[in-house]
Amino acid sequence: MSMKELRLMKGNEAFAEAAIRAGADGYFGYPITPQSEVMEYLMAEKPHERTGMIVLQAESEVAAINMVYGGASCGKRVMTSSSSPGMSLKQEGISYIAGAELPCVILNAVRGGPGLGTIQPSQSDYFQSTKGGGHGDYRLIVLAPSSVQEMADFAPLAFDLAFKYRNPVLILSDGAIGQMMEKVELQEQRPRFTEEEIRKNTPWATMGKTPDRERNIITSLNLDSHVQEEHNIHLQAKYREIEKNETRWETIQCDDAEYILVAYGTSARLSQKAVDIARAKGIKLGLLRPITLFPFPTQPIAELANRVKGILSVEMSAGQMVEDVRLAVGDKVKVAHFGRMGGIIPSPPEIVEALESKLIGG
């Protein structure tokens, strides 16, 4: 296999290439800006010639997510990608997949809403992504890349987490992360699962009954409420386990910080620059960047709240993640929100001004 390669790629392309290299078996999607490069890249790359991976343009988002449901039922590494309006269409399927406890990877390149909205970058799907999205008590594991490198790295990570917990993993991106090019180091190709591996590692997969076991049934339907509640209790225990094991975050210049920004994805990149600007003005500012949005880094934020004067949640939304920041902080220090909406990207100096007016002066 090839050595690690350095390339200049768009985030969407890096994710697509990394998915091939992660040993994905199938991609099912329907085009929508600003993530169409994912399928475009896969179609051009013809991964069926490289690894046997299938790439299929479905007739709709609903069809695509149900193809994922089918592929995942067979123990395959399958994925889809879309953007906000398309994600709303997929929610029924995602709820079924979560209920049936199947692994899959979903990319959402968030655009400003509600409705068809705009095609510019936004973070207004945080609630939908982290609190369920479809019906029923379920959670997705949500990864928030903030660079092209992470778009590449999170493809194999997402598949690994999905199979470890038999749970859908959502990668929450946007048009800025998807459209920009950065240097990216690609991992080596890893093989797709063999039939023997699927039978051994995912014994629940529906791939033809063998005489040594009962029939495998994949369903999210339990008409007996007691059975359904048992299943709910099991799911909740799994989510607590995920919270215990998989919470990921990064801190930047937090050691001596008097104020903290909390921001993910594109906002985290803007906020990193805001930290530099603030420090040049003598404000001791740090950044906590959640890498997983579910599970949310509640504990590290709670600990920072013990020793800072204020926390600003920076999001390209009306203020969604700020609710989780407030739950983590309680009444220890003031928590404020700053964000732009509708596809407008705030400038780093704007973030510093918001910090000064809402927390330092306020």
Add this chain to the structure above:
Amino acid sequence: MTEEILIAGFGGQGVLSMGKILAYSGVMGNKEVSWMPSYGPEMRGGTANVTVIISDERISSPILSSYDTAIILNQQSMDKFEASVKPGGILIYDPNGITRHPSRKDINIYSIDAADEAAKMGMTKVFNMIILGGFLKIKPVVQPEFIHKGLEKSLPARHHNMIPENETAIEKGKDIIKPVFLLN
């Protein structure tokens, strides 16, 4: 070293590809780089711009509101971005089609007749490489050897026979860029 560059002009002038060649050259020179294009409705309005950052350090925000250097290739972009050059920074523009010339007195301003020169050379397609050459003369952020590798990496193989013309255009740009207003 961190150089934050804006390139702005019409769609079709090679704004995005010039940015890509510059960014790829940075990668070849072992720098950190980012390339952030305008996309969607902005592009459909006929203007195209790209922010390129080349740095020795991890790049914080790929999206900026002020720049060390702005390379401006049409009047709309001049109107929009002249004010975005950091004080003490650099504005490079092609006067072709410019009706209101830049007037700031707190930045260094250079002009480059790249459209005229490309027409004289009989190769309008290398317009953006003449501009790139002019920029590299003023700000040699990447070494010429890496520009060559950047061209190889960013041009499809079927266009590699065009690399010498592109390099000639870069050299031409270095020759013809001229100061309009310089800070002391």
